[in-house]
Amino acid sequence: MTEAPPFAMTGGRVRLDGREVLRGIDLTVRAGDVLAVLGPNGAGKSTLIRALLGLLPLSEGRTEIYGRPPARFKDWKRVGYVPQRLPMGGGVPSTVREVVSSGRVARQSRWRPSSAADRAAVDRALAAVGLADRQRESAHLLSGGQQQRVLIARALAGEPDVFVLDEPTAGVDAANQEALADTLGTLVAGGRTVVLVAHELGPMEPLVTRTVHLDHGRILREESPLTPRSAA
């Protein structure tokens, strides 16, 4: 049996405040892809992945997650979304571990307390991003690169099949970019599907199997680099 692809958008258009931000996107993300969405600021990269996840409605066209429109998609534990940053909100602090543990929510019953399996998954996620020794610290007091790793760990803790990362390297120094690329390499080696938005790929470049160049809400070109999964 062949399964529907993780994401499939046909003729996708998105309008934000009266302006057309995506103008007719056809894009299928297949299982095992490591897809990078590239393009200048304002090209619509973040809008595209938010639309793929159903966080923004399409004004035209359709999009599906594993064969179902987002509104009728139920199996959210297969999807791990890593946003650009950890919002401050009203300033109530949360520890690194609390943030990472919340990634388990799609796998938990609200009527049961966290299980040993939940805690083990959180431990693994913290270890994978190298933050196990800082799990009791306040997540908001970490550096930008470390916060980014906290957010990746949150998605990792949910053990999804597909990761969607919005600008994971934005504002992250070189050392932390290497650390991020290492973490991504582990995911890719495990056969996970990855969709990421980036300004430039940097140390993540060897991992990427497909790139999509976006400009003014359209796909300019698609490329498949010759050295897929070289780090795997």
Place this chain on the structure above:
Amino acid sequence: MIEMLQYDFMRIALVMAVLIGLTAPAVGTFIVQRRLALLGDGIGHIALTGIGLGLLTGNSPVLGALAVSVLGAVAIEVLRSRSRSGADVALAVLFYGGLAGGVLLTNAQGGGGASLQSYLFGSISSVTVTDLYVVVGLAVVVLGIVAVFGRELFLLSQDEDVARASGLPVRFLSVLIAATAAVTVVIAMRAIGLLLVSALMIVPVAAAQQVTRGFRSTMMLAMGIGVLSAVTGLAGSFRYDLPPGPSIVLLALAVFAVAVVGGTALRRRRAARGALGRAGATPARTKVDAEAEMLGG
């Protein structure tokens, strides 16, 4: 303290104070993180119309307040999610409508100033055993909701998009937290009064977050501060013949002031230690510190 326990109404009031001190900051932690600090205040205004309706129709003012404030909270949440720009004015309309409606209805009933005053600013001496049962029941509901939905509400208050992409029922949870805040307003209304209820949802949380590192520890400490201010404020108001609501709120504010000073000192000390470590002046620099620096901490 012993002396005040001889009075029935004070025993009832003390139990209420503990329940208010526990529930208001528990809900408040989510409210503060969602940047809805004034939500409780708005619900308090709306609840007044419920009290007026209850008095006018000869029903329990508490049940009237409960029904109208929960409906109001749901309306606020719907307005908020519909539009960002219009919501501000729509909320104001709802708040002032609630306040004006409440004053008119209470007057029409003939109770006038005295009974209105007792709901606006709280009146411990008039609480009955029936009030207590209602408050106990509502407190169980509120704490139950926090226990069962806590993990989901935590993620919702962290990041709504991530909550949605985790398959959480975001709209339901938003209405749930607003409705729970409304129930909390009704719990606290007899003792603290509608105009000050919101303070006990927000101020203990604001105090706790000055010194804590985590969400759960903030909530626990805020509940501790809530119980401390409620019980001490009540005892003080009995001893010195002061109104209980303002006494409780001023005590919570005093704790907040201490926490701000303490928290600033704490952070300054941590920062100073960090600076010394970076200058290499202290031999006691640990491996963790070194790693933290390497990672850009």
